[in-house]
Amino acid sequence: MKRILNIILLCTLMVSTFSCKKTETLQKDPAAILSAAPKLIFTGLLLNSSQAPWSTDQRHNQYMVMNEAYYGNQAYSWTTSDFSAYTQLRNVVRMEVEAQKVGAPATAYLALAKFFRAYFFISATEMFGDIPMSQALKGASDGMFLPKYDSQKEVYAQCLQLLEAANTDLTPLVASQTKVDGDFFYNGDLAKWQKLVNSFRLRVLNSLSKRADDNPDLNIKEQFAAIVNNPTKYPLILTNADNFQLVYNTSNVSNNYPLWPSNGIVLKNDLRNNLGATYMDILTRTMDPRVFVVALPTEESKLSGDPNYATKFTSFKGGKTGELQTTLKDQAIAGKLSMINFDYWLASPSGIPCVQLGASETNFNIAEAINRGWVAGNAATYFQQGITESLKFYGINNATTIANFLTQNAYAGNTVDGLTQILEQKYVAFFQNSGRQAFYNYRRTGIPKFDIGPANANNNQIPVRWAYPTNEYTVNTVNLKEALQRQFGGADNQNGVTWAIK
Secondary structure (H helix, E strand, C coil), rough: HHHHHHHHHHHHHHHHHHHHHHHHHHCCCCCCCCCCHHHHHHHHHHHHHCCCCCCHHHHHCCEEEEEHCCCCCCCCCCCECCHHHHHHHHHHHHHHHHHHCHHHHHHHHHHHHHHHHHHHHHHHHHHHHHHHCCCCCCHHHHHHCCCCCCCHHHHHHHHHHHHHHHHHHHHHHHHCCCCCCCCCCCEEEHHHHHHHHHHHHHHHHHHHHHCCCHHHHHHHHHHHHHHCCCCCCCCCCHHHHCCCCEECCCCCCCCCCCCCCCCCCCCCCCCCCCCCCHHHHHHHHHCCCCCHHCCCCCHHHHHHCCCCCCHHHHHHCCCCCCCHHHHHHHHCHHHHCCCCCCHCCCCCCCCCCCECCHHHHHHHHHHHHHHHHHCCCCCCHHHHHHHHHHHHHHCCHHHHHHHHHHHHCCCCCCCHHHHHHHHHHHHCCCCCCCCHHHHHHHHHHHCCCCCCCCCCCCCCCCCCEEECCCCCCHHHHHHHHHHHHHCCCCCCCCCCCHHCCC
């Protein structure tokens, strides 16, 4: 009897064990990707590293005005935003993990991961101020789910170190002509990536101009000069051929130009959207040939009877960002405001590439640094090159046209007026490119002067940051409040001045 009971118990145990294993097997998702190739993650990062044109950000850059409240506004009424950069940073960590599994063939992805870490951390600190960095992204590895907030100065210092390391790591890979897969920006060319790393570093250093004299430990001026003075070690994006830009296509509707209508029918009239006066006033004042490319003359000038209306700068007008939308709508209906040139922007579903960081910006950043005395050189040369690259981007290649514009807008020297010229031309070159960089440059310098009027919903102020995500108050309360107290005396709103721009 005892022997029979033992046999029954053994059979029961075997059945139970088999059932458990079968259940575990059935619970596994056969479609789950448990180990992704670094190139696939890299492609995903590229898809999420670009900021599209014609967005709300571009209205806050004062390039466009919206006169229909149903579709949005430019009232500067934002408050909070999200930590979407950390989603991409987690993908960077995963790319590092998968690259380490592969070993030597994936070394390039580890170098590029350093760039992307800096890229996305900078994106977050530009928006908010102090952010988690040194303890961030360690939930899975270290069980650290409540990271402290690093000071904005510490974030910038760490990111600058990452960019230096990325350049160092890329140097031998470029020399050996190593290529990376999954790259639809630069087709795997690491030489172009190295130029991007160093040009982005110049952008970061340039953005810290207000802290260059009172933070000697950061060596902001010295770092900038070291890069510019050693092009062999630190190659840069100085011509449009190396622009970091998203090129749209005609074959894949998921990557058509953002303005391209889903039904493919282009209506060359849009009274809801007009060019902004902050942008248009610079173009017309400087007699900029780009105005004839990007914009249409006003309907009022068309009906004036002047046969030469389309070639006159006085025929182009922008709407003021601070105007009430009802006023803007009345002006648009009356034909007093310019619309975009649909024949240029919507010639095909591929539209115009969206530059994320380009040659014009890099040249202007160097010109600004020379103007400020950070580095020796001829600021006029870089100023003119920045303008030239932007003109060529818009298809203006005629040497005489370019020369005439440069003569009409000769650099005023390393003076306040010269600096204003550089910053205004950088603003013009940023049109529908580089995300919020036009706003960030205004926030840092006050140039160009942004319009504030009765439509402003922020107590007649242009905001300077975003409040922290609301879920941080729930999940990371202690660290968040400590950061708020350190920066803004405990307040968290869009008018708090962060360390970088004080």
